[in-house]
Amino acid sequence: MPSTDTVKAPPPDREPAVKKRSTERPGDRIFRGTAVGAATVILVALAGVAIFLTVEGLPGLTAEPDAMSGQASFAGYALRLVYGTLLAAVIALVVATPLSIGMALVISHYAPRRLATPLGYVVDLLAAVPSVVYGLWGILFLGPRMGDLFRWLEENLGFIPLFAGPAAGSGRTIFTAGLVLAIMVLPIITAICREIFAQTPKLHEEAALALGATRWEMVRMAVFPYARSGMVSATMLGLGRALGETMAVAMVLAASGTGFVTLNLISTQNPNTIAANIAREFPEATGTSVNVLIASGLVLFVITFAVNFAARAIVARSGKKMNR
Amino acid sequence: MTTLEKNPTPVREDMPLSGPRLPAYAPLLAVVAAIAVGGALALVLGAGVVAAAFLAIVAFVVLLPLWSRIVEGKRSAVDRLVAALVWVALLAAIVPLVSLIWTVVSKGAPALSADFFTYSMRSVFGDAQGGIYHALIGTVLVTIAATIISVPIGIFTAIYLVEYGTGSRLARSITFLVDVMTGIPSIVAGLFAYALFVLFFGPGVRMGFGGSVALSLLMIPVVVRSTEEMLKLVPGELREAAYALGVPKWRTITKVVLPTAMSGIVTGVTLAIARVIGETAPLLIIAGKTDSVNFNLFDERMATLPVFIYYSYTQPGLPASAGHERAWGAALVLIAIVMILNVLARVIGKAFAPKTGR
Known part of the structure; x- marks a missing residue:
């Protein structure tokens, strides 16, 4: 950044010049003010999200049970939804993280350059598809196919609690919802991982190869240690997205109210997520049920804010380390 | 030998x-x-x-x-x-x-036809000809309003971050918060707009402009990020050359820095539009659903394309196949819009990239 003040050669022994330098042109002052104002709007908006959600959500904390799907207390109501939200996000991450790291490796290290650029576009394309379209695809295309798989899982692996069944033939279970979420967070994790993998110092990689390492040994010994914190934060950003994703889950998942707290991934009795519950209930809600839904939205906001905050903090810290 | x-x-x-x-x-x-x-x-x-x-x-x-x-x-x-x-x-x-x-x-x-784009869903029953005209109008209006709100705020914030605030505490915290803001779930943005507008208009408020406010909350961080990256790429020599000619700082920014970075900024804004135009959850909450055409952003419910898809699927009417077909047709239109915006962004970025002259 160049120095911002107009630098003048110090005049021999006249004081007024200093005084003149400190006056700012009115145009400059207005422009600077606008820029600072715009930046402050962002702070105000973020604070506003927290404040308005709290103001409108507070009455929901003491609502009657029939506004909270029959739960006696808001804590019970929220915790059940948080369970479903976390479960769907965990399924999504378990599927998406290895796939994304693999994809990022292909783009940054395995594919020939001519292929890598179009592959990068494909990943961006995956990110560009609107969530409601994913929902439509999940419910009408993926769901019925998953239904067949679920029946097979129930027959052959039914002794594992996760696949206890009875299998939902429509396939509209938390497992399918998690899979759709996985496809949606994939481009986020891949984009960040690929950027970090590409930043690995070339010399480290070449040194490893020169010592006779195979390509995988090079990746394991030169690329991964360098990219570890980036991979962690990429996964956490994906987690943030998976927690807050609404429409795909609202459409794919067949659950109502607070859903069931269960580990069974393939049955018709599913947990529900916060975001999907809001999307489904809000358009018809009146009275205190609106406040209850806003309060649950506040819970979601706090969780995703914390996750994103942690992820960004890790990125910022590792960024400092790399610059040293 | x-x-x-x-x-x-x-x-x-x-x-x-x-x-x-x-x-x-x-x-x-x-x-x-x-x-x-x-x-x-x-x-x-x-x-x-x-x-x-x-x-x-x-x-x-x-x-x-x-x-x-x-x-x-x-x-x-x-x-x-x-x-x-x-x-x-x-x-x-x-x-x-x-x-x-x-x-x-x-x-x-199969759902696409000229009528699909020019009919609304007003008093459409069963498999009579209906269309997405009202939803297209809503999506365009809401997105334009969101762009009008977020582009100036986003660009000025980026200018502050790059040109004025380098190293200051405010700038550092804003950079961090903008990053965190990119992770706000879209449904929370919708709830925020609702909670805000309820204070002025009473419970059950629905209006298109609320959707614009919610969308701009999602759009601002994208615009700030991309503009910031572009402004950082403008060489310091250009600024110094302008200062050396006695050009005031604000003129330097508007006449030298911004034009140099313009193609990148337009690309970023186009990508931001592409990102929010498919958002459903906030519009479901604050813009609501209607079958009629509504040109007024500040009054009454307003249909939008993503919400139309959602309701055509979940409440297809009778026979359900007609509603589902409309949902798929609208999904195809929406994907096409998003893809066109993405391609447009890349073309702008390529075609209007500043010539280095070397």
Whole structure:
């Protein structure tokens, strides 16, 4: 950044010049003010999200049970939804993280350059598809196919609690919802991982190869240690997205109210997520049920804010380390 | 010459300089073998095409490293195993994308017609001709309003971050918060707009402008990020040259810095629009659903394309197939809009990139 003040050669022994330098042109002052104002709007908006959600959500904390799907207390109501939200996000991450790291490796290290650029576009394309379209695809295309798989899982692996069944033939279970979420967070994790993998110092990689390492040994010994914190934060950003994703889950998942707290991934009795519950209930809600839904939205906001905050903090810290 | 012939270099046959390698066509051969194994297993077990493909992939991931383990040794085998796995990961990610686009195009194309774009859903019953006119109008108006709100705020914030606030505490915290803001769930943005507008208009408020406010909350961080990156790319020499000519700072920014970065900024804004135009959840909450055309952003419910898709699917009416067909048609239109915006962004970025003159 160049120095911002107009630098003048110090005049021999006249004081007024200093005084003149400190006056700012009115145009400059207005422009600077606008820029600072715009930046402050962002702070105000973020604070506003927290404040308005709290103001409108507070009455929901003491609502009657029939506004909270029959739960006696808001804590019970929220915790059940948080369970479903976390479960769907965990399924999504378990599927998406290895796939994304693999994809990022292909783009940054395995594919020939001519292929890598179009592959990068494909990943961006995956990110560009609107969530409601994913929902439509999940419910009408993926769901019925998953239904067949679920029946097979129930027959052959039914002794594992996760696949206890009875299998939902429509396939509209938390497992399918998690899979759709996985496809949606994939481009986020891949984009960040690929950027970090590409930043690995070339010399480290070449040194490893020169010592006779195979390509995988090079990746394991030169690329991964360098990219570890980036991979962690990429996964956490994906987690943030998976927690807050609404429409795909609202459409794919067949659950109502607070859903069931269960580990069974393939049955018709599913947990529900916060975001999907809001999307489904809000358009018809009146009275205190609106406040209850806003309060649950506040819970979601706090969780995703914390996750994103942690992820960004890790990125910022590792960024400092790399610059040293 | 003679000495060399007398003492030929001893060559030990049992210690070659290079290890045995699989031939270059080995992966291809493994693919063919894997497909054969997968097909045969599927035939024996009576499974479908998907299961056969899955078995073939598993067979490939097992076969090639196994062969390599026998010929080349353990380290090469692991190397080949990982290479096979990462390519399989890529395949696993691309298959859903292809399937999704294929499904949307094949199911959505039959719904498209000139009438589909010029009819609204007002008093449309059953499989009578209905369309997305009202939803298109809503989406365009809401998105334009969101752009009008977020572009000035986003660009001025980026100007502050790059030109004024470098290193200051405010700038650092804003950079951080903008990053965190990109992770706000879209439904929370919708709830925020609702909670804000309820204070002025009372419970049950629905209006298109609320959707714009919610969308701009999602759009601002994208605009700030991309503009900031672009402004940072403007060489400091350009600024210094302007200062040296006695140009005030604000004139330098508007006449030198911004024009230089313009193509990148327009690209960023276009990508931001592409991101929010498909958002459903906030509009579901604050813009609501209607079957009629509404041109007024500040009054009454306003239909938008994503919300139209959602309701055409969840409340298709009778017969359900008509509603579903409209949902697929609208999905195809929405995807087309998003893709066009993405391509447009890249074209702008390429065509109007500042010429370096070198």
